[in-house]
Amino acid sequence: MSEQVEQREFQAEARQLLQLMVHSxxxxxxxxxxxxxxxxxxxxxxxxxxxxxxxxLDVDVSDLHVEIETGASEATGESGANAGAAGRTLTIRDNGIGMTRDEVVDLIGTLAKSGTGELRKKLGEANKAADAEELIGQFGIGFYSTFMVADSVVLLTRKAGESSATRWESSGDGTYTIAEVDDAPQGTSVTLHLKPEDADDELHDYTSPWKIRELVKKYSDFISWPIRMEVEKTLPAPEGAEEGTEPTVTVETETINSRTALWAKPKSEVSDEEYAQFYKHVAHAWDEPLEVIAMKAEGTFEYQALLFIPSMAPFDILNADGHTGIQLYVKRVFIMGDCDDLVPEYLRFVKGVVDAQDMSLNVSREILQQDRQIKVIRRSLTKKVLSTIKDMQANRPEDYQTFWTQFGRVVKEGLVSDADNRDALLRLSSFATTFSETAPTTLADYVGRMKDGQEQIYYATGESRQLLERSPHLEAFKAKGYEVLLLTDPVDEVWVGSVPEFDGKALQSVAKGEVDLGASDDADEDKHGDFAELLAWLQETLAEHVKEVRLSTRLTSSPACLITDTFGITPQLARMYRASGQEIPVGKRILELNPDHPLVTGLRDARAAAEPSDSLAETAELLYGTALLAEGGVLDDPARFATLLADRLARTV
Structure with missing residues (x-):
């Protein structure tokens, strides 16, 4: 070994930068x-x-591999201050390309280059942690993460095809030494002299074989090169051995990574059982996958993906703050477990792996830089998942029904948030309908069944199908044979306001605005004139509650119903906003009367025959209250309504 050891100083406050990288x-x-x-x-x-x-090039490529060794390393020739830590070392060695002395200085000594002072200045000016991470990502390399766990690091490397080697050593304290070495194997070894063991921190004992196995399994299991480690195995004493014979301890070299990346294999070469086991591994799930999606993109951005649609929703599926469950790899190296940037929030139930050939990451490989690569992959994955669901809907209706039952509420969130894919989402969605008590319908099927001359897709929103079917708003639609979609998921209240039409047919709430179902055969054109005085009096009497009173074409058996303006906020939507902490003002609504109901005609006649009285005003209040209760609404003053109703009932006994 050469004795010509050169000591160099890191420039531009590298010691402080190393501390920043290690701790921040x-x-x-x-x-x-x-x-x-x-x-x-x-x-x-x-x-x-x-x-x-x-x-x-005179190199041996017959057995390329990575080797991990715990304990003392004799290959690096360290001495002096490092000798006391020799019992707690960790070495990662490869027989790859290696580095020359100049490459060591350029690559490993990145922090010694100029510009780090400017970096520290920018970091001091950065107000947000994300800004700081983006700046740091422009400097340094992951090699320096070793100083999180090591007091000193020794690197020994020899470039393939060259005879001399280079040894680099540093304690991360502002200096490093570099020397020429005469004899070293091809490739690179990095030896970490680990920090003193913390008795209370067994989970980070990096000399423990089980810990090394755990980390390799988590981060590097699918790397194509074998990762080897020597492990001790205890063999029991052979049969017939004398009593008290000690078991034999042997050392064997094992490959501790699987090297099996299912996403890199053609789908035809992987069995359903292999896919199922892999899904359970990456999703931490017990159910079987409903669908397997294998993708491979080539060109400007190369990546492979293996995605799964589960057959059962997790208990927290409605938690929009949850994680997607898609693991990100770059060249088979694990980067992060829940990469929320790869699919939109409404596809958070999708599980699997995306393996990119190249991707912009910051120095820690933990934060994605927002760039075109991510957006391209996200768009591609989203379209592929949606087309797969659509294909399932068309060709495997039973599986689709399972999917929609489990995840339909989540998918419909995309109707609000993803305008680019809204049409695709509308076509793969299905909804309960008055056409069938059991089978849901697609919008395309609804349009195919529309009556001649019908220009709108009618829908009703509410808490349950049972409540909606009994709603006064549906009476005329049922009587005249118009199909109505029954939307009972909370998200339905939101997305119907974002979707104006489907295939040229406007979406129309049965409880909003005016509807024209055509006049009945016995309709009296003079009815509005007959009820004009009553309508004016009710509007004045109920001015605190309603903005308008008018006759209705929606009602056949109920006396009255409440209607929201075409562009108004429904009470159900307002309740949702309030539940999330947002106070949304709800404007006064419209009271519609059934001109053929005995209560309405009786109230008209009583109003015409006598002066206004408290009794008539109370009847008006009761009429309004019953209309509110019939749609599942909440009374402003339930106690007053109960008192008025009890008094009125007492007079009839």
């Missing part, structure tokens, strides 16, 4: 192992490519 960027210090294995995998990829390009 990585949310989990386990990330260091992922970074080192990722670097090793890249080095192996580069060597394989270089050997293919340069046939004269």
């Amino acid at each position: 960027i990585y949310s989990n210090k386990d990330s260091f192992l992922r970074e080192l294995i990722s670097n090793a995998s890249d080095a192996l990829d580069k060597l394989r490519l270089e050997a293919f390009r340069n046939k004269d």
Whole structure:
């Protein structure tokens, strides 16, 4: 080994920058192992490519691999201050492309370059954590995450095809040493002299084989190169051995990553059972997947995806703040477990894996930079999932019904938030309808059954089908054979306001605005004149509650109903906003009267025959209250209504 050791100083306050990286960027210090294995995998990829390009390169590529070793390392030749920590070391070694001395300085010494002072200035000016992370992502590399767990780091590397090697060493305290080494294996080894063990922190014992296995399984299980580690195994004493014979302890080298990335295989080569087991692994679920979606995109942005539509919704499916459950890999290296940026919120039930060939990440690989790559992948995944659901609807109605029962409420959120895919969402959605008591309908089927001359798709919103079917608003629609969609999910109150039409047919609430169902055969054109005085008196008497009183074409058996203006906010929607902490003012509504109901005609006649009285005014209040209760509304003063009703009933006994 050469004795020509050169000591250098990091420039521009690198010590403070290292502390910033160690304590402020990585949310989990386990990330260091992922970074080192990722670097090793890249080095192996580069060597394989270089050997293919340069046939004269004298390298052995027959057994490319990553090796992990715990305990003391004899390969680096460290001494002095590091000797006391030799019992707690962790080495990650590869036989890949390796580095020259200049590459070590350029790549590993990135923080020694100029500009870090400017970085610290910008960090000081950054008001938001996200801004700071974006700035940091422009400097440094993941190699420095090792100082989260190590007091000092030794790197030994030899470039493929060259004879001399380089040893780099630093404690992250502002200096590093670099020396030429005469004898070293091809590739790179990184030896970490771990920080003193914390007796209360067994979960981060990086000399423990089970901990190394756990981290490799979590972060690097699907890397194509074998990751090997020597493990001790205890063999029982052979049969017939003398009593007291000690078991035999042997050391074996094991490959601790599966190297099996199902998303990289053609779908024809993977069994349903393999997909099911993988789904249960990535989704932490017990159900079987309802659908498997395998994708491969080539071109400007290359990525592979393996997505699953579950057959059962989790208990927290309606929690919009929950995570999507899609894992992000970059070149088979695990980046994050719940990548919310890859699919819209209304597809949060989709589980699976996306593996990109390249992606803009910050230095910790934990935060995605918002760029065109993410948007392109997101659009592609969304369209693929929606087309898969549509295909299920057309060809596998039983599976589709299972899907819609479990996830329909969530999918309909997209009708509000995703204008680009709204038409596709409308076509794959289904709704309860008065046409059938059991089978839901699509909008396309509804339009196909519309009456001649019908220009609107009628719908009703409410808490339950039973409540809606008894609603006064539906009476005339039922009598004249008009089909009405029955929308009972809370999200329905929201999306119907965002969707003006479908296939040229406007959506019309049976409880909003005016509807024209055509005049009945015995309609009297003079009815409005007969009731004009009553309408004016009721509007004055109930001015506190209603903005208008008019005759209705919706009612056949009920005396009255309440209607919201065409562009008004329904009471149900207002209640939803209030429940979420938003106070939304609700304007006065319209009271519609059934001119053929005995109560209405009796009230008209009584009003015409006598002067206004408290009794008639109370009848008007009761009429309004019953209309409110009939639609499932809430009385402003239930006690007063109960008193008026009890008094009126007492007079009839």
